[in-house]
Amino acid sequence: MSDQTNPTDLLVVENIHTFIGQFHILEGVSVHVPKGSITVLLGRNGAGKTTTLKSILGLTPPQQGKVIFNGMEIQGKRAFNIANLGIGYVPEHRAIFRQLSVMENLKLAERKKGDFDRHSEFIFNLFPDLKRLYKLPGNHLSGGQQQMLAVARALVPENKLLLIDEPSEGLAPILIQQMMDAIRVLSETTTILLVEQNFIMASQLAKRFTIIDDGKSVHSGLMQDLVDDTEMVHHYLGTSIKTIREREISHESQE
Amino acid sequence: MNPKNKKTLTIIIIVLAVIGTFVGLYFSAGKEPFIRTALSGLTLGSLFFLVAAGLTLIFGLMDVLNFAQGSMFMLGAYIGWQFYTNPTFIFGILPQILAFGCGVMLVSVIKPYLIRLELSETWVKALPKAAYFLALVAMVISFIGFDILGLAKTAMVAATVTTAGNPLAEISAQEPLSQYWFRPLLLLVSGALVAFATSKPGNKNEFAPKDKMLHKAIVPGVLFLFTIITTLIRIPAPEAVLLMDGNWRFVIAILVSIIFGFVFGAVVETTLIRPLYVRPTFIIIMTLGLSYVIRELVQMLWDPLAYQMSRPPLFAQLGKAASLGEWLKNGNATIDIAGVVFPTYRLFVILLGILMFIFITLLMTKSRLGMIIRAGVQDPQMVEALGINVRSVFTLVFGLGIAMAALGGIGAGPFLPIQPLMGDSYQMQGLITVVIGGMGSYVGAFVGALVLGMARAFGDYFALKYSLSTAIAEASTVIIMVIVLLARPQGLFGKKE
Numbered sequence: 056m057s058d059q060t061n062p063t064d065l066l067v068v069e070n071i072h073t074f075i076g077q078f079h080i081l082e083g084v085s086v087h088v089p090k091g092s093i094t095v096l097l098g099r100n101g102a103g104k105t106t107t108l109k110s111i112l113g114l115t116p117p118q119q120g121k122v123i124f125n126g127m128e129i130q131g132k133r134a135f136n137i138a139n140l141g142i143g144y145v146p147e148h149r150a151i152f153r154q155l156s157v158m159e160n161l162k163l164a165e166r167k168k169g170d171f172d173r174h175s176e177f178i179f180n181l182f183p184d185l186k187r188l189y190k191l192p193g194n195h196l197s198g199g200q201q202q203m204l205a206v207a208r209a210l211v212p213e214n215k216l217l218l219i220d221e222p223s224e225g226l227a228p229i230l231i232q233q234m235m236d237a238i239r240v241l242s243e244t245t246t247i248l249l250v251e252q253n254f255i256m257a258s259q260l261a262k263r264f265t266i267i268d269d270g271k272s273v274h275s276g277l278m279q280d281l282v283d284d285t286e287m288v289h290h291y292l293g294t295s296i297k298t299i300r301e302r303e304i305s306h307e308s309q310e
Numbered sequence: 311m312n313p314k315n316k317k318t319l320t321i322i323i324i325v326l327a328v329i330g331t332f333v334g335l336y337f338s339a340g341k342e343p344f345i346r347t348a349l350s351g352l353t354l355g356s357l358f359f360l361v362a363a364g365l366t367l368i369f370g371l372m373d374v375l376n377f378a379q380g381s382m383f384m385l386g387a388y389i390g391w392q393f394y395t396n397p398t399f400i401f402g403i404l405p406q407i408l409a410f411g412c413g414v415m416l417v418s419v420i421k422p423y424l425i426r427l428e429l430s431e432t433w434v435k436a437l438p439k440a441a442y443f444l445a446l447v448a449m450v451i452s453f454i455g456f457d458i459l460g461l462a463k464t465a466m467v468a469a470t471v472t473t474a475g476n477p478l479a480e481i482s483a484q485e486p487l488s489q490y491w492f493r494p495l496l497l498l499v500s501g502a503l504v505a506f507a508t509s510k511p512g513n514k515n516e517f518a519p520k521d522k523m524l525h526k527a528i529v530p531g532v533l534f535l536f537t538i539i540t541t542l543i544r545i546p547a548p549e550a551v552l553l554m555d556g557n558w559r560f561v562i563a564i565l566v567s568i569i570f571g572f573v574f575g576a577v578v579e580t581t582l583i584r585p586l587y588v589r590p591t592f593i594i595i596m597t598l599g600l601s602y603v604i605r606e607l608v609q610m611l612w613d614p615l616a617y618q619m620s621r622p623p624l625f626a627q628l629g630k631a632a633s634l635g636e637w638l639k640n641g642n643a644t645i646d647i648a649g650v651v652f653p654t655y656r657l658f659v660i661l662l663g664i665l666m667f668i669f670i671t672l673l674m675t676k677s678r679l680g681m682i683i684r685a686g687v688q689d690p691q692m693v694e695a696l697g698i699n700v701r702s703v704f705t706l707v708f709g710l711g712i713a714m715a716a717l718g719g720i721g722a723g724p725f726l727p728i729q730p731l732m733g734d735s736y737q738m739q740g741l742i743t744v745v746i747g748g749m750g751s752y753v754g755a756f757v758g759a760l761v762l763g764m765a766r767a768f769g770d771y772f773a774l775k776y777s778l779s780t781a782i783a784e785a786s787t788v789i790i791m792v793i794v795l796l797a798r799p800q801g802l803f804g805k806k807e
Contacts (some may be wrong), residue, residue, distance in 0.1 A: 114691055131517050138697035150692050152685040163681050166694050247398070 063207045064123075065090040065216055065246045066111065071120030071130070073110045080106045081117065082270040086248070087263075088216070093238070093247045095255070095261035095278070097292055103270045104250040105147055108218045111248075112144055125215065139166060143209030147220040147250075149201040151208065153194040160193055160204055164211035169223075170244055171211050178207045181237050200232040206237065217244045235260060246277045254292060258282050266291045335768055339775075345650045347771045348764070353656040355763025356663025360718025361733075361740035362747070362755040363670055364711030370687050370750025371707050374583060374593050379715050380737025381601040382571060386716025387723045387732060388608060390567035391619045394559055394723075396468035398548045399461040400566070402484060405541040406452065409494035412533035413501015414508075418526040421509035422518040430511030438507035440723050446502035456485075462611040484545055494541055560622035571716025572709040578710035586700070590669075601737070608730045611739070616729035617713035625655040655724055660723045663759070667712065670752050683707060687750060739766075742787050748796045748804025757802055762787050 066088040081103050088094045095239040096104045109115040113134040122130040124220055127136050138144065152160050159236055161171050161178070164252040188196060197202065202222060223231045235256055241247060242260070242289065248260040251257040257264070258278055265275035268291050274281075281288065336344045364378050393400055429437070461484075484490075510516050540547075551559060582600065586592045622628070623641050630644040632636035637645050637654055642653045674680035682703055686693045694700045721759070726732055743762050747754025761774050769783030794802060 059682040112695055114695060122630045133517075133699075133701075134691075134699050135699045137696055144692075144695040146692060146695070149688055152688055152692070154688060155681060159681050159684075162678075163685055163693075163698075166697050208696070 067123040069121040071117035092262040098267040141215035143214035145219040166212040347374040351767030355760040359759035362743035363794045364714035366755040368711040377597040378601040381604040382715040382735030383719040384733035386567040386719030390563040390720030391464045394563040395465040405494040408537040409498040410501040415530040417505035422520040424511040425516045435513040441507035448500035456480035556623040565719035567716045571713035575712025576709035616727035619723045748801030753805035754803030
C-alpha cells in the first residue's frame, strides 16, 4: 500500500473516519487520485464506497482525517464550497431532478453564467440522445437516459475532478458500453474517481484501484496488477476472476 | 383504459362537477346573491391563498410546517397599519434595529481573523460567553429611558383622534438627536459583540477563508450607511410620510410590510429554525411557541384592542361607482358589478391574490431560484453538491414565505379589525388550504384557497338564508378537507409518497 504523498495527486484522502448517525461507517479510508487518470474504488455492497465519495464532497463530513484537493485541505468545508472548487458529482441511482426538464437539470448545474452554452456542444456530442430529449421533464426519461443526464450535469461547469458513483448500475449492456466510451473520453481531459461494482468495466477503464472493505481501505495499486491477482479479487470482491474473463469473452463475442 | 385518458376523464369530471355546483348555487340563490357571495368567496379565497402560499412554499422545500404563519400575517397587518397611520414608531426604532443588524453582520468580516488567534483553551471557551453577556448589557443600557411602548401607541392615537384635519397633529415629540445618538451606537457595539461571540475566536475547527474581504464588507457597510441615514431622518420622516398622497402611502405601507416580513422570516430561520432541522417535531413546537410570543409582544406594544385601519383614498369615497373607470377616477368605496353593490377594496384584495399567484408561478417556472426550489424539494443534498448554498436558499425561501403572509396581513388590514388574534383563523384556514391542495404545491394552494373561500362564503349565505347556525359554514371547510383526504390522501395536487 503506497502512502507517500505524490505531488501529481489531485486528490488525497488520508485515513478518514465518517459517522452517519451513531454508525461508524468509514474507519480509516485512504485514497490517492493521480491527476489525469481514472481511479476506481472497489468493494462489496455496503463497504463504504459511496460514503467515501460523499465524505470527499462534504455531504457526510469526515470526523477525522484529511481530504486534500489540489493541495488544499477541504475536510470540514461545506459541500457547496467544495463543489465550487471544481468537483463534479454523479450520484448513484441516477439522482437527477425529476421535476425539472433536461434543459433545467443542465442549467441548474451552471456555476458561472453561460457554463452550459460553453460546453453544450461537447455534452451533446458525448450523449446525442440528450439533445433530442432537451425539453422533456426528468421523470419521462428512461433509466439509461437519466444516467446520461446525471453524467452530463457534472460536465456543465468547469470541473477538475469527477466523482462518479456506479454509472453502469441497472443499465442494459449496450448502454454500459456507451457509458464506458463516454467516461473514457472524459478521462482525457479530467481526473475521475469512479465507484464501480462491474469489475469488467472497472478493469477496462481504471489505471489505479483502491479496495474498500468494511469501512477500511485495504489495498491500492495499479489495475493491471489486480487483474492478475485472482485470489485478492475473489477475497474482497467475491467474484472469481475466471468468471469475469469468461463473461468478458462472451460479452465481446456478442458485439 | 390507458392512464393518460383516465387523467383527462378525471379532469373533465371535476370541471363538470364544479360547473354543476355553480349552476346549482346560481339557481338556488338567485342571481344577485350568487354574484355577491361568489365575490366574497373570491376575497376570502384570496386571503387564504396569501397565507397558504407561504406555508406551502416553506413546507415544500424544507418540510417545516410553520404554525406561526398566522401570527406573521397579524404582525404584517400591524406594521403596515402603523406605517400608514403614523410611522413615528417605525422610524423611531429603525436606527436601533439597523445598528444591531450591522453589528451582527460584521461576523463575516471579523471571523477570518478571530479564528486564527492563538488563545488558550479557557479563553476560547470563556470569551464568547463574556461577549454575549456584555452584548446583553449594552442592549439593555441602550433602551433605558426609551419610550418604545409610547411610540408604538402613536398610531392608535392617530387612528382614534385625528382622521380629519391635520394629519400631523398626533406626531409625538421625540428625543432630540443630542440625547438619542448613543442608542444606535450602543446597539452597534452590542451587535458587534454578538458577532465576536458567534465567530468563536481561537477555535481552530471553524472554517473561514480570508479571501474577498471587500465583498464580505458590503452587507455590514450598507447597513451602517442605512443606520446613519435613518438616524438623521428619524424626526422629519414621519411628517413627510403623513403628508404624502394616501394611495402612495398605502403602497409604501405594503412594501414596508413585505420587507419587514422578509427580514423577520430570514432572522427567524437563521436563529430559531436552523439549529432544529435535525429534529423536525421540535420545529413545529418552536413555531407554535413563536406564535404565542409574537401575540404577547403585540399585546404589549399595541394593547389587546381591535383597531380599524382607514381605507386608502382610492377606496374611501362614499357612494357607488357605476363602472371601473368611474371608480378609478372618483375613488368610490363601492362599485356596481352586474347589479350588485360590492366594496371596491375587496376587489383589490382579489387582485392581490391573483398577482401573488402570477408572481409565484413566474418565480417557480422561469427563475433560477424557482429551479433551485423545485430541485431542492426532491433532493437538497444533490443541489448542494452542484455548488449551490442550500442553507442560504432556505433562509431566502423562509423570508419569502413570511413576506407573503405579511402582505396578506396588510392587504386584509383595511377591512378586518386589526387585533392580536386576527391571524389565528387564517392560520387554520391556511393549513386546511395547504392540506386540500397538496403539501408543497402552490397550484394546489391556489385551487384549495378558492374552494375554501367559496365554501365559506356560500356556507355563510345559506346558513343565513335558512337560519341555520353559522358554525355550519365554519365546519364546511373541514368537511371538504375530510372528503378530499378520503378521496386523495396526498391532496388535490400533491404527489404520491
